[in-house]
Amino acid sequence: MPTYEYRCNECGTQFEKMLRFSEADRIPACPECASANTQKQLSKVISFGAASSGSLNTSGSSCGSRAGFS
Numbered sequence: 001m002p003t004y005e006y007r008c009n010e011c012g013t014q015f016e017k018m019l020r021f022s023e024a025d026r027i028p029a030c031p032e033c034a035s036a037n038t039q040k041q042l043s044k045v046i047s048f049g050a051a052s053s054g055s056l057n058t059s060g061s062s063c064g065s066r067a068g069f070s
């Protein structure tokens, strides 16, 4: 589940919210002042693609060397 970072335009509070993809378009209210005047922060992207791509590279290299050996 992706985590999005939001910032409240009213009080400046930054908070993170885990949302399902179906809920990604929703704007959560600020946990401090309950204002709906919040915006999604795009600067910080917590991607799970980095971890999966690393494991993909590892399995790919070992598979390649094994094929070359035989």
Ligand SMILES: [Zn+2]
Residues within 6 Å of the ligand: 008, 009, 010, 011, 012, 013, 030, 031, 032, 033, 034, 035
């Ligand atoms: Zn706020």
